[in-house]
Each structure stands twice: as C-alpha cells, then as structure tokens.
Amino acid sequence: MSILEIKKLEKHDEHSLIFPEFNLTVSEKDIIAIHANTNVRSILLKMLMGEIPISNGSIFICGEQITRTSMRFVHSKIGFSLLDDGLYDRLSVKDNYLFYRTIYSSKLSVEDCIRAVQLESKKGYRVSKLTYSEKRRVHFGRLLFQNSDLYIFEEPDQNVDLETKQILIKLVKQLGQDGKAVLILTNNVESALFVTNQVYRLDETGLHALDVLSEEEVTIEEASATKEEEEVIIQPVRFEKIPTKVNDKIVLFDPPEIDYIESSEGNSIIYINGEAYPCAFTMAELETRLNPYGFFRCHRSYIVNLQKVREVVTFTRNSFSLILADAKKSSIPLSKTKMAELKGMLGLK
Known part of the structure; x- marks a missing residue:
C-alpha cells in the first residue's frame, strides 16, 4: 500500500527552476532518502507540511491529496522530525514523554520509549x-508516541x-519492520547511505536514483563474473559507470x-554537485575511461568534464x-601546454 505519492510535482522560483516535474511513491516498509541542497529540501518539506501551496503537481x-483543507488529516498520518524542533527544556526526559504519550493517546509505555533511545x-x-x-x-523517541503511517x-x-547514529539506524529499521514508511531528507549523501540504500538525488535536473551496492554485493558480483568467464568466453563489455x-x-x-576530478595526495577525488567522493581508480585510468565522454586532462592533477x-x-x-557552470562556479587550473591542446580541440587559433 502506498503511503506517500508525489505526482508531477515541480517548483519554480520566479525565473529559476528549483526542481522539474518528478514522481515518487513511498509504500509501507519503504525507507527512502532524498539527497538535495538546503533550498530544495526546505521547499519540499514546506509542501509536505502545507506551508506553501502546491501549484504544479500533487x-x-x-x-x-494535500490541500489547505486536508492538513488535519495529513498531520495525523505524518510524524515530522525537523532540525528546528523544540523541546520542553525545563521538563525531564520522562516528563516530556509523559506529555507526548498523553497528547497522542499512545499505548506505548514511557519506559519502553526511553529504552528505545537509550536514555535510561x-x-x-x-x-x-x-x-x-x-x-x-528525545526527538526520535517523541515520534514513537505518534504511531504515524509516514515518518519524515x-x-x-x-x-x-x-x-x-546507531540508535537512529535501529529506530528507522524497526519502523520499517512495523510497516511504517520512512522518508529522509538530507543534503549529505553519506548521511543518506548511513541509513538506507534507496537514495534519490533531487535537483534542477530532476529526481534520479543513485546506483548503490554494498561491498558484500560487489564481492558476490565479482565472484559471479569470474565464474562466468571460466565457463564461457564472452565479448568484453565496457563498464560505463564510475564507482x-x-x-x-x-x-x-x-x-x-561528474563535474571534475582532482588528484590529492595520490588519491582521486570525484566532484559532483559540490560533493567529494573518493575513487579507487588512478587519474590515468579515469582519463582513459572518461575520454569518450568529453573529459579532458586539463592539468596533471585535474580532469574536467568539458560539458560543464x-x-x-x-x-x-x-x-x-x-x-x-556549477553552483560554486568552481575554478579548475589549466596548464599552458593543455591550453594549446584545448584550443586545437575547439578549432581555435
């Protein structure tokens, strides 16, 4: 059963595109993360909370459907854990939970909640x-008293x-096992992957699922591929993705x-939308792999995507x-010899 359905949702801010039309379904037991910058995350949250109107999509x-008149029903189905959530600072942890238990008419005992978040x-x-x-x-524990269908x-x-972090992971997994849906909004891929493998990136190009494998899955795939090579002779397949x-x-x-790649202390670092990701390939290997896609070794320590x-x-x-042409207008060094080569590629004198 689907808990959250986003249909053809898009957002413009005057003349700029925040995110184009996208669709997403979050069902029971799903644990899904959306990686987005702070502005996109904030706008999406406000739409889900009914704080800003949804003009395009639903x-x-x-x-x-989320409308101004349906917010009481919507808030009864969603539990929000926000960065700026407040607490009753003068009350003890136990008294906070006694209050929340009463407010939400929960059957969960205060002691069980305190144990769940390890605040005994x-x-x-x-x-x-x-x-x-x-x-x-304390915030995480508060959500348990709500018994919502969707937790954001x-x-x-x-x-x-x-x-x-470990308590969060355990809590989120338990919510999924209990048939709840979980949506995590973050501007950090590492945070998203810390909790789930179902990660999407939302930006001005749309909603894209990240291709994620655990190290165990990689080992299994490599072993399977080796076994297949031993059994039959196959034509080599060019692996297009960069791990x-x-x-x-x-x-x-x-x-x-990919925006560009930098060599730092002998390690290759890939930059995408301002975030850095370590890569096991050498710069020479990456140059060979990426050359067909319009990448250029502009400096001994840099490879750049010319389309960017x-x-x-x-x-x-x-x-x-x-x-x-990224948000930070990143500046990449171009060596003198590579400048001449670049001019030749562009047909300039």
Missing part, C-alpha cells in the same frame, strides 16, 4: 542539561555522535554527472583557469 498521503540514565534529567545528541534522541526526518544525523565509495557502500555514477565548462579565463600569459 502530493497524496494515504490516498488523501538521563530520564530524570532536565532536557536543558542534555547534550545535543541526547536531545536529538530532516537531517536526522547532523552533528550527532556515533551512538546516536566511488561512501561509508561501506559503493555508489556508481554516470560519467555526465562555462568560461576559459586568462590571468597572465602562462596562467589559465576553467570556470565551471
């Missing part, structure tokens, strides 16, 4: 005396300690997504840079 919660030793403490990570755990987390692991590593996950990117270059800037007679 959002359905348990079959009910702090249950008598005022919330104001807790660390930031412990306060986030905004940057749930931002600036929290490892113990709180990067985030936590213990392998994320595969299509070459056109907006300007070629001359600082001095022997100093050049490439300015990219």
